[in-house]
Amino acid sequence: MIRLLIAASGTGGHVFPALAVAKKLPNYDVHWLGTSNRLEQSLVNDLYPLHTIPVEGFQTRSILKNIKILFRLLQSVFWIRKLLKEKKIDVIFTTGGYISGAVTLAAYILGIPVILHESNYIPGKTTKLLSYFCHVTALGFKETEKYLPWATTTYLGTPIREQFSISQYLDLNIPEKAFLIIVIGGSQGAVSINNLVRQCALDWINSGAYVVHLTGNNDTKVKTINHTQYITLPFHSNMAALLQRANLAISRAGSGTLAELAATHTPAILIPYPFAAENHQFYNADFFVKAKAAYCYEQKKLTREQLKIAVLDLIKDPTKLKRNGI
Numbered sequence: 008m009i010r011l012l013i014a015a016s017g018t019g020g021h022v023f024p025a026l027a028v029a030k031k032l033p034n035y036d037v038h039w040l041g042t043s044n045r046l047e048q049s050l051v052n053d054l055y056p057l058h059t060i061p062v063e064g065f066q067t068r069s070i071l072k073n074i075k076i077l078f079r080l081l082q083s084v085f086w087i088r089k090l091l092k093e094k095k096i097d098v099i100f101t102t103g104g105y106i107s108g109a110v111t112l113a114a115y116i117l118g119i120p121v122i123l124h125e126s127n128y129i130p131g132k133t134t135k136l137l138s139y140f141c142h143v144t145a146l147g148f149k150e151t152e153k154y155l156p157w158a159t160t161t162y163l164g165t166p167i168r169e170q171f172s173i174s175q176y177l178d179l180n181i182p183e184k185a186f187l188i189i190v191i192g193g194s195q196g197a198v199s200i201n202n203l204v205r206q207c208a209l210d211w212i213n214s215g216a217y218v219v220h221l222t223g224n225n226d227t228k229v230k231t232i233n234h235t236q237y238i239t240l241p242f243h244s245n246m247a248a249l250l251q252r253a254n255l256a257i258s259r260a261g262s263g264t265l266a267e268l269a270a271t272h273t274p275a276i277l278i279p280y281p282f283a284a285e286n287h288q289f290y291n292a293d294f295f296v297k298a299k300a301a302y303c304y305e306q307k308k309l310t311r312e313q314l315k316i317a318v319l320d321l322i323k324d325p326t327k328l329k330r331n332g333i
């Protein structure tokens with residue numbers, strides 16, 4: 008039996024693709040490496056043995072804090088090396104982020120192959136560095152290979168959950184013919200999008216639309232609108248059911264959600280997270296726009312009025328919805 012260590016931690020964009028990979032390998036002995044306070048605790052704990060390390064990203068300002076983080080990183084490398092030997096791990100799959108640095112270094116020392124997955128169009132600094140040491144860098148977008156000319160790359164796409172491969176039942180009270188808008192702010196929600204949407208939602212509802220608004224857990228104004236056609240949820244686990252049913256998604260441009268939108272062919276208005284590392288969400292979105300699969304608005308330029316009218320226009324003339332055909 009092949010012993011696989013999956014190192015995926017933090018957001019849905021990192022954890023869900025790794026879970027999709029693990030599900031496809033029922034005959035592998037899978038171990039998981041994560042941290043003690045992120046999403047993997049709720050998503051992975053019951054499925055695979057979850058080992059945790061205390062890694063975090065370097066701070067740009069505090070030198071003292073960075074020294075502490077470096078110390079912890081080196082401690083983690085030492086600890087992972089022990090784990091890899093103890094569990095006799097044959098291969099590692101990682102979806103990037105802080106955790107991938109420690110695991111790649113430990114694996115490199117022991118000569119264990121690492122498959123690094125980069126799901127964004129523009130590879131981050133971590134991927135650029137780690138791709139030197141990895142056996143192969145698997146890409147979510149084929150075009151990303153041009154940013155990693157030194158690396159061995161392969162085009163994989165971004166793995167999505169099994170539920171997307173079959174038609175799902177949406178357990179919400181929404182009439183069959185109603186125009187359904189789903190609002191997604193990545194796995195943690197997006198308060199800025201939430202605020203914009205709340206200012207437009209009643210106009211959309213008055214035009215007959217239903218809105219399912221995935222707000223995340225950090226929004227204090229969730230109860231502002233009370234209407235039968237407006238449903239708020241902090242998080243929904245059956246995204247396949249929602250996206251298959253939705254006529255339009257208003258969404259951040261994280262690579263996980265984009266892969267799912269592509270799978271369900273859901274038309275989308277994308278509002279990239281403006282503070283994402285190296286503005287990577289903008290480039291993810293741009294790929295979809297160039298493929299005529301979505302509309303994109305930059306958050307800093309987007310007004311409430313613009314969003315309201317753009318969506319009203321689509322509700323009134325659904326032929327303008329770009330079919331997501333990537």
Ligand SMILES: CC(=O)N[C@H]1[C@@H](OP(=O)(O)OP(=O)(O)OC[C@H]2O[C@@H](n3ccc(=O)[nH]c3=O)[C@H](O)[C@@H]2O)O[C@H](CO)[C@@H](O)[C@@H]1O
Pocket residue numbers: 018019020021023126127191192193194195221241242243244245246260261262263264265267280283284287288
């Ligand atoms: C703010 C930020 O920097 N986010 C990054 C993060 O992903 P982040 O998790 O923010 O966003 P993604 O769109 O990549 O993934 C979200 C995932 O959570 C799922 N979901 C969301 C809401 C919900 O209620 N239920 C649910 O299941 C979505 O279906 C999707 O599978 O890592 C991605 C991969 O590197 C990047 O592309 C994103 O830019």
